Amino acid sequence: MATTFRNHIGGEWLGPSTRRYFENRNPADTGDLIGRFPDSGAVDIDRAARAATKAFERWRLVPAPARGDLLRRLGDLLSANKEALASGMSREMGKVLAETRGDVQEGIDTAYYAASEGRRLFGRTVPSELRAKWAMSWRRPIGVAGLVTPFNFPLAIPTWKMFPALVCGNTVVLKPSEDVPHTAHRLVELALEAGFPPGVVNLVHGRGATAGRALVEHPGATVISFTGSVATGSIVGEACGRLHKRCSLELGGKNAMIVLDDADLELALEGLVWGAFGTTGQRCTATSRLLLHRRVHDRFLARLRDRVQRLRIGDGRGPRTEMGPLIHEAARDKVERYVAIGRAEGAQLVTGGRRPRGRQWSSGWFYEPTVFSGVAPDSRLATEEIFGPVLSVIPVGSLEEAIRINNAVPYGLSSSIYTRDVRSAFRALEALDNGITYVNAPTIGAEAHLPFGGVKHTGNGRREGGWTVYEFYSEVKVGYVDYSGALQRAQIDNYQ
Ligand code: NAD
Numbered sequence: 001m002a003t004t005f006r007n008h009i010g011g012e013w014l015g016p017s018t019r020r021y022f023e024n025r026n027p028a029d030t031g032d033l034i035g036r037f038p039d040s041g042a043v044d045i046d047r048a049a050r051a052a053t054k055a056f057e058r059w060r061l062v063p064a065p066a067r068g069d070l071l072r073r074l075g076d077l078l079s080a081n082k083e084a085l086a087s088g089m090s091r092e093m094g095k096v097l098a099e100t101r102g103d104v105q106e107g108i109d110t111a112y113y114a115a116s117e118g119r120r121l122f123g124r125t126v127p128s129e130l131r132a133k134w135a136m137s138w139r140r141p142i143g144v145a146g147l148v149t150p151f152n153f154p155l156a157i158p159t160w161k162m163f164p165a166l167v168c169g170n171t172v173v174l175k176p177s178e179d180v181p182h183t184a185h186r187l188v189e190l191a192l193e194a195g196f197p198p199g200v201v202n203l204v205h206g207r208g209a210t211a212g213r214a215l216v217e218h219p220g221a222t223v224i225s226f227t228g229s230v231a232t233g234s235i236v237g238e239a240c241g242r243l244h245k246r247c248s249l250e251l252g253g254k255n256a257m258i259v260l261d262d263a264d265l266e267l268a269l270e271g272l273v274w275g276a277f278g279t280t281g282q283r284c285t286a287t288s289r290l291l292l293h294r295r296v297h298d299r300f301l302a303r304l305r306d307r308v309q310r311l312r313i314g315d316g317r318g319p320r321t322e323m324g325p326l327i328h329e330a331a332r333d334k335v336e337r338y339v340a341i342g343r344a345e346g347a348q349l350v351t352g353g354r355r356p357r358g359r360q361w362s363s364g365w366f367y368e369p370t371v372f373s374g375v376a377p378d379s380r381l382a383t384e385e386i387f388g389p390v391l392s393v394i395p396v397g398s399l400e401e402a403i404r405i406n407n408a409v410p411y412g413l414s415s416s417i418y419t420r421d422v423r424s425a426f427r428a429l430e431a432l433d434n435g436i437t438y439v440n441a442p443t444i445g446a447e448a449h450l451p452f453g454g455v456k457h458t459g460n461g462r463r464e465g466g467w468t469v470y471e472f473y474s475e476v477k478v479g480y481v482d483y484s485g486a487l488q489r490a491q492i493d494n495y496q
Helices: 042-059 064-080 082-093 097-117 156-167 181-194 208-217 230-242 265-281 294-309 329-344 399-407 422-431
Strands: 007-009 012-014 021-026 029-038 124-127 133-141 144-148 171-175 201-203 221-227 246-250 255-259 287-293 348-351 370-373 390-396 414-418 436-439 474-482
Touching: 007 042, 021 082, 029 082, 029 181, 042 144, 042 171, 042 201, 042 208, 064 082, 064 097, 064 156, 064 181, 082 097, 082 181, 097 156, 144 156, 144 208, 156 171, 156 181, 156 221, 171 208, 181 201, 208 221, 208 230, 221 230, 230 246, 255 265, 255 399, 265 287, 265 294, 265 390, 265 414, 287 294, 287 399, 294 348, 294 370, 294 390, 329 348, 329 370, 329 390, 390 399, 399 414, 399 422, 414 422, 422 436
Parallel strands: 144 171, 144 221, 171 201, 221 246, 255 287, 255 414, 287 390, 370 390, 414 436
Antiparallel strands: 007 012, 007 201, 021 029, 124 133, 133 474, 348 370
């Protein structure tokens, strides 16, 4: 009998007002039922937002270093539970253990960073233009943060949002992806163990169009942080604009790796396989385009095909598995649709392009790692996010051509270049229109203490991670103290 899970609202574990539940199954073995989770509605969101609003009045008064201490304790608990969290995450989401351990580690790093930020949250003291007058700024919490997260980083992404929001003095309502609710459940259990007071951390499970939408539109959730697809991000951004909410959108990508003719090809090959097929291509930063210099094209492609054909597919928890399944049937259907589109557009299938054969694959959402060559830079295959293990190889004749092709898509998350020439490396850093560029490393691999996000349709100018996210979760307040004992008029008395 599968466990039935509940929401966490105002310090209590509660069933959904709808009395409906959805199933959470292992994508590598759909016969493995992980649990039943609340299919919550607007009433549950309303309860959670009210509980968070009530808790905010006390939480905002807790000194930031003390809020940070709770995050440090939570970081310790994540650390102590790392292996179990990683294994549960592989079961629920499908990616391999090395990656789910990395996902937990990112949460740990984010916890310790946020804990230390509790002793900074810098304001500024600046000279006033008038005598005997003090001028300063500091940060204030905003209120209730509504957090809506995707499936591909079940722990890391909720922590990127939740921890900075909490240390800044906000309370939170988390609506995690319905594809990975169990990891979010464990995160909230550990937050409670760390000692967060009732109502500060609330969890409401449910689907996007119901619970997600209700959270985004709830008047009590004044800050909304969303990570997911561009299509959903547009709906969320529109609602936030209409409702005057502060909003952060972290959306999709179509990331390119450039391999020039002077590159270390072995290094580039290892980076490419990791960037394109890690997380089964389901990373916002996954390498989905390879811009390959014509002079090394055929040599490199032959080695790439051999390497990709040797990738071991399987259950993410298997010790030898290099690539797990897709998250669900719809994700695999989408990959199959794009493979058909690629063929119709005239791209050449180098390897993959089908489900793996054999009975052992029939109970999961597996798909072979797939490479197309001769892909037209403006084709659908090369410009639309597939979010699966499909790589498009595009031949280029120069760095400048690669830069043009890289920049000609609506997305702008990450990019990478392999070269031994320092001039090419810096030219790429300057000219590639992305939020992140890697030199001699794949398009994936962001670190928690640096800002993360992209340009163009990948977002709305906000960044997660690093120091910048603390600005998103706080309001700047300015104070002036005039101790001259006289009326002093700014812009006037010193400038007569
Ligand atoms: P998704 O957009 O389908 O869902 C994301 C979340 O939004 C889920 O919790 C879902 O329930 C919720 N949702 C759906 N409809 C909603 C609505 N109308 N109102 C409010 N919430 C709603 O995305 P996904 O399939 O879970 O994740 C994959 C996408 O996320 C990819 O496009 C990927 O590039 C992107 N992503 C971006 C980043 C980044 O930082 N830029 C990181 C990870 C993933």
